Amino acid sequence: MKRVSFEMEFLFRASPTILYKFLTSPACLVRWFCDAVDIQEDVYVFEWSGSEEVAILIDDIEEERLRFKWEEAADNEYLEFRFEISPVTNETILNITDFCDADEVEDQKKLWASQFDMLRRETGG
Numbered sequence: 001m002k003r004v005s006f007e008m009e010f011l012f013r014a015s016p017t018i019l020y021k022f023l024t025s026p027a028c029l030v031r032w033f034c035d036a037v038d039i040q041e042d043v044y045v046f047e048w049s050g051s052e053e054v055a056i057l058i059d060d061i062e063e064e065r066l067r068f069k070w071e072e073a074a075d076n077e078y079l080e081f082r083f084e085i086s087p088v089t090n091e092t093i094l095n096i097t098d099f100c101d102a103d104e105v106e107d108q109k110k111l112w113a114s115q116f117d118m119l120r121r122e123t124g125g
Contacts, residue, residue, distance in 0.1 A: 001101040003074065008109060010116045012092045013125035016063035016083040019092055022123055023066055023081055032118040044068065055079065073099065 012019060022028040029037045029046075036047040042057040058078070059067035067080040077099040084093045094116070100108045 001103060003077065003099050004102045004105065005077075005097055005099050006105050006109065008096050008098075008112055010094045010096075010120075011086070011089070012094055012120060012123060014092060014120075014123035016085070016092050018123050019083060019094060019119075020063045020066075022119060024060075028122070031122045033115060 014022075022032065024039075026037045026039055034046040034048055038045040042060075044055045044057065046053050046055065054071035055068040056071065057066065058069045059065060059080075063083055065080065065082045067078050069078050078097070079099075080095075080097040082095040082097075084095070085091070086093055096112060098108060098112070
């Protein structure tokens with residue numbers, strides 16, 4: 001199956017500083033993203049329902065961008081979070097880029113929307 005990238009955008013009242021913490025801190029990641037996580041330098045070992053996936057943090061500009069490379073993914077695939085401030089509402093815009101099989105895009109978008117709803121609740125908006 002052909003792999004494709006997709007992008008999504010979410011608005012948060014929380015600052016980039018708070019969102020950055022929720023994307024990089026084990027204590028915060030388990031509140032919205034995974035069941036468990038072990039971080040050793042730039043290597044993140046995520047656990048969901050007893051299954052582990054390893055991601056390497058390949059780009060980290062605090063409060064601006066995070067890019068992960070999944071260990072099992074193709075070389076050109078990544079998971080990226082980008083932060084910006086809306087000039088109109090002063091809210092934080094969190095953009096995500098991810099990859100999946102072409103026939104799974106809608107399911108992946110629903111999953112990310114659900115994850116970010118949980119993140120929004122955890123960060124207070």
